[in-house]
Amino acid sequence: MCAAKVAAVATGTGRQVILDSAVANMNERGYHGTSMRDIARGADITVASIYHHFASKQEILQDIMVRALHDAIAMTRGALLRSGGAPADQLQALMRAWVMFHTTRQLDAMVGATEIRSLDDAGRRLVVALRDEQEHLFRDVVERGVEEGDFATEFPRDAVRGIINMGQSVCTWWHADGPLKPEELAERYADLALAMVKPTV
Amino acid sequence: MCAAKVAAVATGTGRQVILDSAVANMNERGYHGTSMRDIARGADITVASIYHHFASKQEILQDIMVRALHDAIAMTRGALLRSGGAPADQLQALMRAWVMFHTTRQLDAMVGATEIRSLDDAGRRLVVALRDEQEHLFRDVVERGVEEGDFATEFPRDAVRGIINMGQSVCTWWHADGPLKPEELAERYADLALAMVKPTV
DNA sequence: ACATTGTTACCGAACGATCGCTAGAGCGGG
DNA sequence: CCCGCTCTAGCGATCGTTCGGTAACAATGT
Numbered sequence: 001m002c003a004a005k006v007a008a009v010a011t012g013t014g015r016q017v018i019l020d021s022a023v024a025n026m027n028e029r030g031y032h033g034t035s036m037r038d039i040a041r042g043a044d045i046t047v048a049s050i051y052h053h054f055a056s057k058q059e060i061l062q063d064i065m066v067r068a069l070h071d072a073i074a075m076t077r078g079a080l081l082r083s084g085g086a087p088a089d090q091l092q093a094l095m096r097a098w099v100m101f102h103t104t105r106q107l108d109a110m111v112g113a114t115e116i117r118s119l120d121d122a123g124r125r126l127v128v129a130l131r132d133e134q135e136h137l138f139r140d141v142v143e144r145g146v147e148e149g150d151f152a153t154e155f156p157r158d159a160v161r162g163i164i165n166m167g168q169s170v171c172t173w174w175h176a177d178g179p180l181k182p183e184e185l186a187e188r189y190a191d192l193a194l195a196m197v198k199p200t201v
Numbered sequence: 202m203c204a205a206k207v208a209a210v211a212t213g214t215g216r217q218v219i220l221d222s223a224v225a226n227m228n229e230r231g232y233h234g235t236s237m238r239d240i241a242r243g244a245d246i247t248v249a250s251i252y253h254h255f256a257s258k259q260e261i262l263q264d265i266m267v268r269a270l271h272d273a274i275a276m277t278r279g280a281l282l283r284s285g286g287a288p289a290d291q292l293q294a295l296m297r298a299w300v301m302f303h304t305t306r307q308l309d310a311m312v313g314a315t316e317i318r319s320l321d322d323a324g325r326r327l328v329v330a331l332r333d334e335q336e337h338l339f340r341d342v343v344e345r346g347v348e349e350g351d352f353a354t355e356f357p358r359d360a361v362r363g364i365i366n367m368g369q370s371v372c373t374w375w376h377a378d379g380p381l382k383p384e385e386l387a388e389r390y391a392d393l394a395l396a397m398v399k400p401t402v
Numbered sequence: 403a404c405a406t407t408g409t410t411a412c413c414g415a416a417c418g419a420t421c422g423c424t425a426g427a428g429c430g431g432g
Numbered sequence: 433c434c435c436g437c438t439c440t441a442g443c444g445a446t447c448g449t450t451c452g453g454t455a456a457c458a459a460t461g462t
Binding site: 027028029030031032033114117118154155158159161162165166168169170172173185188189191192195196198 | 228229230231232233234315318319355356359360362363366367369370371373374386389390392393396397399
C-alpha cells in the first residue's frame with residue numbers, strides 16, 4: 001500500500017495514486033472485497049477525495065481494466081510488427097510479449113483477468129471487445145500458419161485459446177523473486193506455444 | 202439460483218442446497234460480492250437456517266473448495282490408474298480427466314480457481330496442499346516421460362504448469378450449449394498437452 | 403496595488419443501506 | 433418432552449456515496 005503510493009507519487013497525478021492503491025488492494029481481496037476506505041488508505045487520502053477524481057468505485061475498476069487490456073494489445077501488436085514475416089516467428093513474438101505483459105504488469109493483469117464479472121454491462125461490453133481484439137491477433141497468425149503449411153494443428157482455434165489462457169495464467173503464480181526472469185519465462189512459453197500448433201519441420 | 206435449489210433438492214441434504222446456491226452466487230459475483238442473504242434466497246431458506254449447517258460464510262467457501270479439489274484429484278488419479286503404462290498415454294488420460302472436470306463441474310472449478318485469496322490462513326494451507334498434490338500427479342508422469350526418452354521437452358516443469366493452467370482455464374470460457382461437448386474438448390486438449398512435451402516419434 | 407472570483411484539490415462528518423451473525427421462540431416427528 | 437430444524441427480529445459494524453466547507457493559487461477587475 002505504501003509502495004503503491006510512493007510509485008504513484010513518483011510517476012503520476014493524483015488519479016494514478018488512487019489507481020495503484022486500488023489495483024494492489026483488489027489483488028489481495030478482489031473488487032467487492034476492497035472498500036473505498038481501503039483504497040483511500042493505500043493512497044493516503046480520504047474517501048471523499050477519491051470522488052473528486054472518479055465518479056464511482058465502478059469507474060475505478062473500468063479504468064484499471066481498460067488501461068490494462070489496451071496496453072496488452074499495444075505490447076503484443078508492437079511485438080508482432082517488429083517480428084519477421086514467418087508465422088512461427090510471429091507466434092513466438094506474440095507469446096513473448098504476452099508473457100512479458102503478464103509478468104511485468106502482473107497486478108494489472110490479475111485484476112483484468114479476474115474481475116470481468118464485477119463490471120457493469122457497459123464496462124463489460126468494452127472489455128469483451130478488447131479481449132476479442134487480443135484473441136484475433138493470435139488467431140490471425142495461427143490461421144495463416146496453417147494455410148501456408150507452416151503449422152499442422154487440426155484445431156487452430158483451440159490451440160489459440162490454450163495458448164492465450166496459458167500465458168494469461170502466468171500472472172496467477174509468477175513471482176518476481178522466483179527463479180525465472182520475465183524474459184526467460186517468455187522464451188520458454190514462446191517455445192511451448194509454437195509446439196502447440198505443431199510446426200512442420 | 203432456482204436451478205441450484207432444484208438440483209440440490211433432487212440430489213442431497215439441506216447442506217447441499219446451501220452449497221449449490223453459494224457456488225452459483227459466487228460464480229456471478231465472487232465470495233465477497235455474495236451475501237449470506239443471497240445464498241439463503243437461492244437455497245429458499247432464511248439466513249439463520251444456514252448457520253445451523255455452517256459455522257460461518259468462510260466455512261461454506263472452504264467446504265466448496267476442498268470438495269472440488271478433492272474430486273478433481275480423485276478424477277485425475279482414477280484416469281491415470283485406468284490408462285496404459287506409457288507416459289504419453291498417461292499424460293493424455295490426465296488431461297482428458299482434468300478438462301472433463303473443468304467442464305462437467307464448471308461452477309465448482311471456477312470458485313476453486315478464483316477464490317483462494319478469499320480463504321483464511323487455515324483454509325488456504327489446506328487448499329494449497331491439495332493443489333500441490335494435483336500438480337505432482339502431472340509432474341511425475343511428465344518427468345518419467347522425459348527420463349525414459351518419450352518426451353523431449355527441455356523444461357518439463359514449465360510445460361506442466363502450462364498444461365495445468367490451460368486446462369484449468371477451460372472453466373472460464375466453456376459453455377454447455379457451445380459447439381464442443383466435454384469429451385470432444387478433452388480429446389483436443391489431451392492432444393495439445395502431449396504436443397507441449399514434444400513426444401519423440 | 404489590492405480585492406474578487408473561479409477552479410482544483412482535499413477534508414470531516416454523516417446519510418441510508420446492507421453486511422455477517424445471533425438470540426430466542428415455534429413446530430413437527432420420535 | 434426433547435431434538436432437529438426452521439423462523440422472525442435485530443444486533444453492531446461497515447458499505448458506497450454525498451454534503452458542506454477549507455485552503456491554495458491563478459486570473460481578472462479596479
